[in-house]
Amino acid sequence: MSDTATVRQAITTVGAADPSKRDFLKLLTGSAVVIGVGAIVWPFIDSMSPAKDVLALSSIEVDLAPVQEGQAITVVWRGKPVFVRNRTADEIKTAEGVALNQLIDPQSDADRVKAGKEKWLVVIGICTHLGCVPLGNKVSDPRGDFGGWFCPCHGSQYDTSGRVRHGPAPSNLGLPPYAFAGDTKIKIG
Numbered sequence: 001m002s003d004t005a006t007v008r009q010a011i012t013t014v015g016a017a018d019p020s021k022r023d024f025l026k027l028l029t030g031s032a033v034v035i036g037v038g039a040i041v042w043p044f045i046d047s048m049s050p051a052k053d054v055l056a057l058s059s060i061e062v063d064l065a066p067v068q069e070g071q072a073i074t075v076v077w078r079g080k081p082v083f084v085r086n087r088t089a090d091e092i093k094t095a096e097g098v099a100l101n102q103l104i105d106p107q108s109d110a111d112r113v114k115a116g117k118e119k120w121l122v123v124i125g126i127c128t129h130l131g132c133v134p135l136g137n138k139v140s141d142p143r144g145d146f147g148g149w150f151c152p153c154h155g156s157q158y159d160t161s162g163r164v165r166h167g168p169a170p171s172n173l174g175l176p177p178y179a180f181a182g183d184t185k186i187k188i189g
């Protein structure tokens with residue numbers, strides 16, 4: 001038998017005499033494809049998932065007990081500063097008494113706080129002009145003409161409801177999602 005005939009014979013013999021080997025080869029090939037696709041898709045899926053440390057901070061609990069009336073604190077939620085302010089009775093009254101037509105971004109105070117918990121104002125501490133962090137949480141900070149926060153970058157001023165009252169900022173300080181988890185505790189996020 002010639003060499004070519006011998007090779008042809010060998011191929012025919014493997015293919016015809018042992019179908020289980022063929023099936024095994026097909027199975028292997030199929031698995032390789034699945035593994036290959038999995039290896040390509042996983043990095044995409046994985047890159048779309050939030051990192052574990054981000055997930056861990058997707059909600060935070062804030063103990064309000066140490067925040068005295070008239071004080072404000074800054075907490076960090078999802079990498080953003082959030083101002084939590086314990087408003088005085090005067091600050092609440094002033095915020096509630098502002099006519100909506102005096103506001104750059106009309107919104108009532110009642111729409112910015114939780115009913116029955118009006119003393120607590122919770123806002124995202126990022127100026128809506130170009131993103132600076134306004135001053136007003138420390139006792140020594142300027143609070144502007146409206147008693148809330150003052151942005152030193154371009155002079156925007158916010159009132160005791162976190163509503164913009166002066167300057168280039170186009171809208172009020174944002175409101176994060178939050179809920180009371182007790183009388184002196186809130187959960188943000």
Ligand code: FES
Nearest residue numbers: 127129130151154
């Ligand atoms: S960033 Fe606050 S006024 Fe411009």
